[in-house]
Amino acid sequence: MTSTEHFDVLIIGAGISGIGAAYHLLDQQPTTSFVVLESKDTFGGTWVTHKYPGIRSDSDLYTFGYRFKPWIGAPIASAEEILTYMGEVINENDLDQHIRYHHHISDASWSSEEAQWTVNVTNTATAKTRQFTTNFLWMCQGYYKHDKGYTPDWPGMEEYDGQIVHPQTWPDDIELEGKNVIVIGSGSTAATLVPAIADDCGHVTVLQRSPTYFRAARNAIEIADQLRELDIQEEWIHEIVRRKTLFDQSEFTKLSFAYPDEVKDALINDIRELLPEGYDIETHFTPRYRPWRQRLAFVPNGDLFASISSGKASMVTDEIERFTKKGILTTSGEELSADIVVSATGFHLSVLGNIDFTVDGKVIDFADTVTYRGMMFTGVPNLAWVFGYFRASWTLRVDLMADFMCRMFDHMGSTGATQVVPTLRPEDEHMDLGPWMDPENFNPGYLARSMHLMPKSGDAPRWAHTQDYWTERRELPLVDLSDDGLTFV
Numbered sequence: 001m002t003s004t005e006h007f008d009v010l011i012i013g014a015g016i017s018g019i020g021a022a023y024h025l026l027d028q029q030p031t032t033s034f035v036v037l038e039s040k041d042t043f044g045g046t047w048v049t050h051k052y053p054g055i056r057s058d059s060d061l062y063t064f065g066y067r068f069k070p071w072i073g074a075p076i077a078s079a080e081e082i083l084t085y086m087g088e089v090i091n092e093n094d095l096d097q098h099i100r101y102h103h104h105i106s107d108a109s110w111s112s113e114e115a116q117w118t119v120n121v122t123n124t125a126t127a128k129t130r131q132f133t134t135n136f137l138w139m140c141q142g143y144y145k146h147d148k149g150y151t152p153d154w155p156g157m158e159e160y161d162g163q164i165v166h167p168q169t170w171p172d173d174i175e176l177e178g179k180n181v182i183v184i185g186s187g188s189t190a191a192t193l194v195p196a197i198a199d200d201c202g203h204v205t206v207l208q209r210s211p212t213y214f215r216a217a218r219n220a221i222e223i224a225d226q227l228r229e230l231d232i233q234e235e236w237i238h239e240i241v242r243r244k245t246l247f248d249q250s251e252f253t254k255l256s257f258a259y260p261d262e263v264k265d266a267l268i269n270d271i272r273e274l275l276p277e278g279y280d281i282e283t284h285f286t287p288r289y290r291p292w293r294q295r296l297a298f299v300p301n302g303d304l305f306a307s308i309s310s311g312k313a314s315m316v317t318d319e320i321e322r323f324t325k326k327g328i329l330t331t332s333g334e335e336l337s338a339d340i341v342v343s344a345t346g347f348h349l350s351v352l353g354n355i356d357f358t359v360d361g362k363v364i365d366f367a368d369t370v371t372y373r374g375m376m377f378t379g380v381p382n383l384a385w386v387f388g389y390f391r392a393s394w395t396l397r398v399d400l401m402a403d404f405m406c407r408m409f410d411h412m413g414s415t416g417a418t419q420v421v422p423t424l425r426p427e428d429e430h431m432d433l434g435p436w437m438d439p440e441n442f443n444p445g446y447l448a449r450s451m452h453l454m455p456k457s458g459d460a461p462r463w464a465h466t467q468d469y470w471t472e473r474r475e476l477p478l479v480d481l482s483d484d485g486l487t488f489v
């Protein structure tokens, strides 16, 4: 084992969160030493893991992009465009020298006596192990396992003669030309994949258990195009479009909570316009849940509906009884045959990167902790996890949290504290605890399957991830750090 290196801060993960954290740390705390440790051989996280045809964002890049670097282009972007943007952030700010690729963190132990974490790292290229120590762990490792997607265990899968693939581990050599394909699931992934492969395939059948809300619109932002015509500088356009997008999203969210039925009707009627007359909207595009209880899937230029209208793709709303030799038998008795089945069925949630954590020798089970503002955890010192928004772009929270963390580091510097740990105050000790996310509020499958592994929430905003960007933007900068459930030592 080589010698141990020490940094003031270790950032774990070089996805959109880790690169954002590195930028802000360098910008706001230039004398703080830090390094980003990333297990892959490159930056990008989600946007390098997913390689299926058509892979693109489902939120607009004006808000998925950082506040400090203008996005110049159509709002919905391909993975490649997002990676180019991130690469520019790295180059323009000389961040490369702070990133170590092939560094996989297996475990981290905190010592209160030394006021530091010791982190064991394996080099994924050489299999060599080494140690780092740090005062603070800024966890940017995302929220799902990158090596394998979630595929349910359906009866008869072993009998099936065709190929079963998951979009998260898309094979390079897959042959789609003329093939009949079933895509299981109708979330964003399916909505992206289907139009991207429909022209090559013989036919694509989308098999969904229940319908999803979609919003289809042109992949353009009118005000951005108008401002560009007027030669307005890109920094201004970025800021104006962000404000407008966030305003519109906030209004839409309020509306969908206040008038769920009306919003539901409006969304469904918009889809009706894009499908042939008489299409069975009731069965295939009328969700059973309230709008915004799951992420709304955006369909740029209505391409999914064009594939359905052209007959290249079709919808089946039914349950899977079992796989057969030729395909899938549904509960209603229909046998769908396919050469390839794509299981667009989501992720395996990963709580803090599946890293083993101990605090003073005691193993940490995050399910036994209560979250401080969806960032930190009771009893776990000097550690924060960037967990973004579901109803707004993830990156908005990367920027906001970075400001909060840097303010907290300043506070520690000025008070001489070396440790910060969320601690329930006497008045908090008897509050009701609930799951990380209220399933009434937001209930995607991957979260529902693994909610029991996640930290708990309390019934006050400081003890929850409120998922409310608009309130956090206002309140986080005003939090009185000396009286908010944080113990500084």
Ligand SMILES: Cc1cc2nc3c(=O)[nH]c(=O)nc-3n(C[C@H](O)[C@H](O)[C@H](O)COP(=O)(O)OP(=O)(O)OC[C@H]3O[C@@H](n4cnc5c(N)ncnc54)[C@H](O)[C@@H]3O)c2cc1C
Pocket (backbone or CB within 6 Å): 012, 013, 014, 015, 016, 017, 018, 037, 038, 039, 040, 043, 044, 045, 046, 047, 050, 056, 057, 058, 059, 060, 064, 103, 104, 105, 106, 140, 141, 142, 143, 144, 146, 189, 353, 354, 355, 386, 388, 389, 392, 393, 394, 395
């Ligand atoms: C297909 C897809 C499309 C999406 N589209 C959007 C969208 O349009 N808008 C939106 O807001 N959100 C979207 N999301 C959610 C998206 O994942 C987040 O917005 C964001 O990309 C997460 O960034 P991150 O950096 O936090 O995590 P990730 O992108 O998951 O990156 C985490 C990084 O940490 C590394 N890592 C993990 N564990 C370890 C370890 N133990 N040691 C070292 N390194 C480690 C990983 O290798 C990875 O590179 C999408 C998700 C998917 C899967």
